[in-house]
Amino acid sequence: MRHGWLRELLGWLGAAAIAVIVTGQVASTAREALLLRDGDSLVVPMFVRSILEGQGWDWAMSTVLFLPESAMFALLRLALPVGIDASLLVNAVINVIALYGAVRLVAGRRAPGKAPVAWSLAAIAAWGAIAVTETSAVRESAELASLLLTTTYYSATVIAVVASIGIARRVSDRSGRRQGMLIALGVVAAVATLSNPLYLVWATVPLGAVLGVAALRSDDRARMLALLWWLVGGTAVGLLGRIPFTAWIENSGLGYAQPQLWPESAAYYGGLALDRLSTPLGWGGAVVIAGLVVLAAVRTARASRRGERLVAASAWMLPLLVVIGAIALGTHAARYLEPVVFAPLLALVADPKVLPRLSPALSRIATAVVAVLLLVGAGLSVPRVVSAATASDADLACVVDWVDESDRSGAGQFWTVRLPKLHLEDPSRLVQVDHQLNGYSWLVNRRDFDTTAVSFLVVDDQSANWELSLGARQVDVVECGRYAIYDLAPEELPLGFPHS
Incomplete structure (x- = not known):
């Protein structure tokens, strides 16, 4: 004792x-x-x-x-x-x-x-x-x-x-x-x-x-x-x-x-x-x-x-x-x-x-x-923890850098957008939406839905098929490894009413 x-x-x-x-x-x-x-x-x-x-x-x-x-x-x-x-x-x-x-x-x-x-x-x-x-x-x-x-x-x-x-x-x-x-x-x-x-x-x-x-x-x-x-x-x-x-x-x-x-x-x-x-x-x-x-x-x-x-x-x-x-x-x-x-x-x-x-x-x-x-x-084990903590993610960096430099607002679905959103200089630049471009109000800051229209979409393999009518809009695709950015500028897509 x-x-x-x-x-x-x-x-x-x-x-x-x-x-x-x-x-x-x-x-x-x-x-x-x-x-x-x-x-x-x-x-x-x-x-x-x-x-x-x-x-x-x-x-x-x-x-x-x-x-x-x-x-x-x-x-x-x-x-x-x-x-x-x-x-x-x-x-x-x-x-x-x-x-x-x-x-x-x-x-x-x-x-x-x-x-x-x-x-x-x-x-x-x-x-x-x-x-x-x-x-x-x-x-x-x-x-x-x-x-x-x-x-x-x-x-x-x-x-x-x-x-x-x-x-x-x-x-x-x-x-x-x-x-x-x-x-x-x-x-x-x-x-x-x-x-x-x-x-x-x-x-x-x-x-x-x-x-x-x-x-x-x-x-x-x-x-x-x-x-x-x-x-x-x-x-x-x-x-x-x-x-x-x-x-x-x-x-x-x-x-x-x-x-x-x-x-x-x-x-x-x-x-x-x-x-x-x-x-x-x-x-x-x-x-x-x-x-x-x-x-x-x-x-x-x-x-x-x-x-x-x-x-x-x-x-x-x-x-x-x-x-x-x-x-x-x-x-x-x-x-x-x-x-x-x-x-x-x-x-x-x-x-x-x-x-x-x-x-x-x-x-x-x-x-x-x-x-x-x-x-x-x-x-x-310490080096393994440090390696995981400092590992680079070129695909993520590509998306984050592009969005930060664009100074525009875009959107993405829940499983796709949250990681880039966390690392942006201004997280509100990426709005969390569903596959129909309605705001998806789930585990997110509702202030993001002050944005009423977006000019690009971020997608990856976890994104569901979009149900959107793009008409004759010009879409430029920016490849970022596992991500892709659909750039619609100067056109914009209106966001629907947020739901949970």
Whole structure:
């Protein structure tokens, strides 16, 4: 216990090393496109740039407001003299370190015979082992672990859910006064729900079910019910807090629930699972997850303490209930199933005992070996992260330079236009539209729609076929690699009414 602070510091450093290793590996595969160039993945950088440069607050957001993610990215942009890609990759590393912090909260307090730091690192290593098996650029796939590396796909919600379980565990294990921890649970639930109501589905409902069952079986029913009420109350406050942001929210999320489509939803998610299992890497990731779920079930059955049972039960009940709920609601989005990947990690910290038959000398040797491996791995991964952060994109530069020099306004479709738009001197020069040239008000600054006509279009392979009548207009085509610019000058095309 004398060196507890050193163990904690080494744990954070180990988590940082794993974060760099995993980020470097994922960024060196085709999945790098999802981290740095995907239309969805760019919403936080675009929003933060808009706010920091005073381009206006009239944004059209989805159900998710990305408040914690935007705050973190804004801090990085203000603190680091690096480009957008570098900021995104640094943010990826921070997301993993934050997940470690949440898992460490779940692991509980240090005590004789316990090794919460080591087991928390083991949990993050297990996540990393799954993440490095994910190598495709496909956003709609069962490759869910690496989504934590993005600023868009609910990293803050993942961390909030794990932290909520950690708070519940600390309250369960702790005797005496616990009001501060209960308040902390309410605050986490409120902020997480305010930013992303998916917290309700990932944490409030399944964790509430775990707490409800625990209240029925526990000899400390008042404690379990207090956790339940603060969880539900915080969630309710978060939902009410979304009311002032109604003007920003283009989709309340209610439209995503289509229970009548549950057979199609089951087939969709089943297809994603089969695709994932069609490769050796996919099998590797699935084996890790399956092993953790089995461990969680065993530890639930054998648990002797409330906190241990709560964590172990959460590790398998959250994925189960989320999958059942996603199918029952008829949803069709792989990212909704992220608890399948991160919740089972908690099986490793449900009962973080020191391994038997491990002498102090052997323990020190093992720690030194792991430390060296992590240090070497992180050192070898830094150049890979730097390479991804500084890689040139001649096609993108061609479009950005042409638009900046033209001093005119153009348009493009969602998946095509967002990356060039982010890098322009004036992002409003590229208006986000649909294939009929109506403004597409989705994850974008509505100020852009002050533009009423455009004189060029930016297209690529992701653009849908345009439904436009160009008549006798002269169209010059500027080739920019994977992009093409259809220059109509001096003619202009009028923009239609914006819609979401």
